[in-house]
Amino acid sequence: MDRLLEVRDLRVCYRKGTEPPTHVVDNASFDLAAGETLGIIGESGCGKTSLALALLGLLPRGGFVQCGEVRFKGTNLIELHEADLQRVRGAEISFVHQDAGLALNPVLRVGDQIAEVLIAHRRISFRQASGEARKILAQIGFAGHEQIDRAFPHQLSGGQKQRVAIAQAIACGPALVIADEPVTALDALVQVEIITLLKTLQQHFHLALILITHTPAVLVPIAHRIMVMYAGRIVEQGLAPEVLQAPLHPYTQGLLDSGLDLLPQESPAGPLSSIPGEPPNLAALPAGCAFAPRCSDRMEVCQTREPVESHSGKSRIVRCIKYE
Amino acid sequence: MSYLARRLGHAILVLLGVSILTFALLKLAPGDYFAGMRLNPQISPQTVTALRHAYGLNRSLPVTYLRWLRSALRGDLGYSFAYNTPVWPLLRSRASNTLILSLLAMAGAWLVAIPLGVWAAAHRGASLDRATSAGTTLLLALPDVLIALGLLAFALRTGWFPTGGMASVAAQAMGPAARVRDFVLHLILPAAALAAGVLPILVRHVRSAMLDVLDSPYLLAARGHGIPRARLLFRHALPAAANPLISLFGVSLGTLLSGSLLIEVVMSWPGLGPLLLEAILERDAYVVVAAVLLSAVFLVAGNFVADVLLYAADPRIRAE
Ligand SMILES: Nc1ncnc2c1ncn2[C@@H]1O[C@H](COP(=O)(O)OP(=O)(O)OP(=O)(O)O)[C@@H](O)[C@H]1O
Ligand SMILES: [Mg+2]
Numbered sequence: 001m002d003r004l005l006e007v008r009d010l011r012v013c014y015r016k017g018t019e020p021p022t023h024v025v026d027n028a029s030f031d032l033a034a035g036e037t038l039g040i041i042g043e044s045g046c047g048k049t050s051l052a053l054a055l056l057g058l059l060p061r062g063g064f065v066q067c068g069e070v071r072f073k074g075t076n077l078i079e080l081h082e083a084d085l086q087r088v089r090g091a092e093i094s095f096v097h098q099d100a101g102l103a104l105n106p107v108l109r110v111g112d113q114i115a116e117v118l119i120a121h122r123r124i125s126f127r128q129a130s131g132e133a134r135k136i137l138a139q140i141g142f143a144g145h146e147q148i149d150r151a152f153p154h155q156l157s158g159g160q161k162q163r164v165a166i167a168q169a170i171a172c173g174p175a176l177v178i179a180d181e182p183v184t185a186l187d188a189l190v191q192v193e194i195i196t197l198l199k200t201l202q203q204h205f206h207l208a209l210i211l212i213t214h215t216p217a218v219l220v221p222i223a224h225r226i227m228v229m230y231a232g233r234i235v236e237q238g239l240a241p242e243v244l245q246a247p248l249h250p251y252t253q254g255l256l257d258s259g260l261d262l263l264p265q266e267s268p269a270g271p272l273s274s275i276p277g278e279p280p281n282l283a284a285l286p287a288g289c290a291f292a293p294r295c296s297d298r299m300e301v302c303q304t305r306e307p308v309e310s311h312s313g314k315s316r317i318v319r320c321i322k323y324e
Numbered sequence: 325m326s327y328l329a330r331r332l333g334h335a336i337l338v339l340l341g342v343s344i345l346t347f348a349l350l351k352l353a354p355g356d357y358f359a360g361m362r363l364n365p366q367i368s369p370q371t372v373t374a375l376r377h378a379y380g381l382n383r384s385l386p387v388t389y390l391r392w393l394r395s396a397l398r399g400d401l402g403y404s405f406a407y408n409t410p411v412w413p414l415l416r417s418r419a420s421n422t423l424i425l426s427l428l429a430m431a432g433a434w435l436v437a438i439p440l441g442v443w444a445a446a447h448r449g450a451s452l453d454r455a456t457s458a459g460t461t462l463l464l465a466l467p468d469v470l471i472a473l474g475l476l477a478f479a480l481r482t483g484w485f486p487t488g489g490m491a492s493v494a495a496q497a498m499g500p501a502a503r504v505r506d507f508v509l510h511l512i513l514p515a516a517a518l519a520a521g522v523l524p525i526l527v528r529h530v531r532s533a534m535l536d537v538l539d540s541p542y543l544l545a546a547r548g549h550g551i552p553r554a555r556l557l558f559r560h561a562l563p564a565a566a567n568p569l570i571s572l573f574g575v576s577l578g579t580l581l582s583g584s585l586l587i588e589v590v591m592s593w594p595g596l597g598p599l600l601l602e603a604i605l606e607r608d609a610y611v612v613v614a615a616v617l618l619s620a621v622f623l624v625a626g627n628f629v630a631d632v633l634l635y636a637a638d639p640r641i642r643a644e
Contacts, residue, residue, distance in 0.1 A: 090550030152639035
């Protein structure tokens with residue numbers, strides 16, 4: 001398989017005032033092949049969004065990549081200038097943001113918002129772009145809605161907005177789509193629809209997909225590989241069936257305890273983490289393993305020494321002292 | 325429709341209130357137009373009393389007001405004692421001079437403020453932004469009169485611009501092209517002084533409205549789609565930041581007539597300003613009332629225009 005994306009030792013920091021920068025992603029290394037779906041999972045605040053934004057140079061004010069490489073088709077994106085990055089964004093790699101309700105411009109028609117992406121990357125007139133936008137909308141599940149491109153975001157439901165955001169992302173035929181929690185804000189039924197849509201598009205266009213979520217169930221139907229993040233570190237990665245069926249890291253085991261059913265029959269409260277305690281403050285990480293204070297398998301060394309990556313099998317990596 | 329009716333009712337109430345208040349204030353102020361004549365030994369007190377009687381100045385406030393209101397509704401705004409003509413023709417030519425001046429200043433100020441504010445917001449914290457903010461602070465701190473006087477001094481020094489009025493004495497003898505040129509030369513300095521007064525306020529509003537939007541998730545998303553920077557700023561951010569700016573535009577339309585009074589007096593532009601000042605000093609009551617009323621009409625109309633523009637610009641407001 002040809003590698004589309006190679007991330008090596010990426011470290012993302014935020015700087016606030018004169019304090020030393022906080023590392024919110026550290027030592028992140030992973031690969032992605034063309035047409036492959038990678039699921040990234042972890043609790044809130046463990047650095048998933050920061051990692052994804054860093055890949056495209058989209059970190060907010062104060063955020064920066066301190067070291068590492070992001071090779072996309074051989075080019076290191078970290079070294080690209082803003083003008084060159086702008087040609088990659090939306091055209092080769094696109095981003096679907098957390099909460100489509102906020103990611104669409106409230107004063108522009110949705111058809112125009114899709115057309116804008118096309119105009120940014122292709123030499124076409126506004127008219128052609130609008131026509132194209134209508135076609136994409138029809139393709140993406142709005143077939144019956146003739147006038148949908150004339151609508152404003154506030155006239156659409158949450159699921160419809162997410163479809164529009166996905167339409168924007170695939171408009172220019174990118175090789176990679178990064179979707180940050182594309183279904184978290186939606187009802188369970190709509191979640192299934194959107195995941196199905198992503199899967200269809202992924203197969204149809206041979207897209208590589210990075211899907212970020214904190215609900216493992218979302219990944220079951222779609223992910224080829226899974227990466228688990230905790231406190232800014234990748235603590236486990238491997239093929240989806242292996243990670244889901246036989247999680248190695250105690251954190252992964254805890255996450256999966258909450259179940260893998262997207263439409264839970266009995267507990268309508270939805271999946272909640274069954275791990276006691278809270279993720280640590282990234283600005284003041286405990287010594288040793290960051291997960292140790294919450295870990296059920298904690299040993300003495302865990303509180304003093306940081307775990308390193310150990311490989312097991314072909315593509316299975318885990319960062320836990322138990323497996324060293 | 326009911327919205328329009330409500331607006332109209334509101335406007336009528338405002339205008340009634342303004343006219344009553346102006347009448348009352350003029351009545352409360354000591355003296356009237358004919359008071360000065362009493363000091364003149366050549367005019368007998370009987371004549372003065374007769375004049376006051378003839379113009380109805382001896383009546384009580386409610387009676388005067390109601391008589392004025394009745395004739396105003398028929399389109400007659402009264403009579404100027406000082407100019408000895410009906411108020412409306414006098415007011416109309418002065419108001420149109422003021423409008424020309426302030427429309428030009430307003431257009432100029434907005435045309436500069438929008439790119440400057442957008443640019444400062446896009447470079448937040450950089451030296452460009454800090455320079456802009458220092459510049460606006462300086463302009464804000466300078467009183468308008470001082471700016472006007474500075475420009476007058478500049479005109480005197482260089483001799484490039486005339487220093488007062490709206491046409492040269494010799495203008496009558498000029499050809500049409502030369503006359504336009506002469507008019508424009510007279511217009512530039514007062515318009516610049518007026519624009520310099522509002523510019524810093526507009527720049528600050530544009531900048532802060534843009535800053536709010538530039539941090540929004542939908543702008544981050546648009547950036548993530550690779551929209552080029554200029555398009556991001558002017559096609560995506562500016563329309564989303566427009567609401568507070570449209571309201572401000574309405575206010576600036578509303579103050580077109582009253583905003584330039586001071587500058588007109590200092591730079592002797594023959595607009596409403598000098599007329600109103602004179603009329604107040606001489607207690608030329610009907611001129612004052614009509615001028616104030618005209619300003620109020622503009623204020624109401626400016627707000628109305630802003631509402632209509634907001635309705636046109638923001639789909640969320642249309643939905644309500
Ligand atoms: N703009 C910012 N400035 C400073 N710190 C930030 C900023 N954005 C995020 N952080 C910090 O970075 C860490 C990781 O945040 P991030 O948003 O990447 O997590 P996440 O895994 O995406 O969480 P969620 O599931 O809530 O989206 C958090 O501790 C957060 O407080
Ligand atoms: Mg996130």
